[in-house]
Amino acid sequence: MRGTAETVLQSASRIIPNKLVSTGRRRCPRFLAQSQLQKPDTDDGAPHTTRRAAALSLATVTLSGQLSTAKSLAEEGRRFWLDGLLDTLPPVSNKINNEETGTRSFLKQGIYMAKVGPKGSAYRLKKTAFDLLGMGDIIDQDAWGYIRKYLRLKSTFMYYDFDKVITAAPADEREGLTNLANRLFDNVEKLEVAIKSRSVPQTKSCYEETSRILEEVMAQMA
Known part of the structure; x- marks a missing residue:
């Protein structure tokens, strides 16, 4: 056994x-x-190390080619972006500034904005308004610094996108769009003041009014 x-x-x-x-x-x-189980026959009897070296060489050449292509695409893609950071805020062509200050308090420097044309700006306005409509969920979560930075960033995009959309709009639509933009930005400045005060009731009150205007923006840009 x-x-x-x-x-x-x-x-x-x-x-x-x-x-x-x-x-x-x-x-x-x-x-x-x-x-x-038999090892595959080789035509010339070359050892496996030779084949491994050849495979590694091929992989190196392929990776180098991919990196070169990616670099070329990155260089080409720069043409779609504003030259340099927004260290000095570009002027706008329409009357969407605060009449008292001549600017907007929320404008944020040091960002890039893609050149997307009037239609792209209208689409981005709608998307940015949608993004800001979700900000209300974190107002009472002690994230004041983050909320203010987020509000300034998104509002800066909307500021310049509104200017592009108004400029490209038919003459009979520009006044309505300008009024909508000013109502929005006036409320954003009030909301920014409320956020600085860290008052939850005041911030929520300002945000509710701003949210209604954001919904108007989304409907207008649909």
């Missing part, structure tokens, strides 16, 4: 599982004897 068991164990050690064969609901492994 001992000899028979050793024979079975030796036979089992010379076989390895190859893949699973479906047998109805259960699966059982198919075994393949090691003697049936």
Whole structure:
């Protein structure tokens, strides 16, 4: 019996599982004897290390090509962005500034804005308004610094996008768009003051009014 068991164990050690064969609901492994496993023949008898080196060389060449392509695309993509940071805020062509200050308190410097044209600006206005409509959920979560930065960033985009949309709009639509932009930006400045005060009731009150105007923007840019 001992000899028979050793024979079975030796036979089992010379076989390895190859893949699973479906047998109805259960699966059982198919075994393949090691003697049936053969190394693939090579045409020239070159060692495996040579093939590995060749594969690595090919991978290196491919990666280098991909990096060069990515760099070229990045260089080309720069044409779609304003040259440099907004260290000095560009002037606008329409009357959407605060009449008392001649600017807007929320304008944020040091950002890039993509040149997307009037239609792209209208789309971005709608998307940015949608983003700001979700800000109300974090007003009472002690995230004042983040809220103010987020509001300034999004409002800066809307400020310049509104200017592009108004300029490209038909003459009979410009006044309505200008009034909408001024109502929005007047409320954003009030909201910014409320956020600085860290008063939850005042901030929520200003935000509710701003939200109604944001919904108007989304409807107008649809």
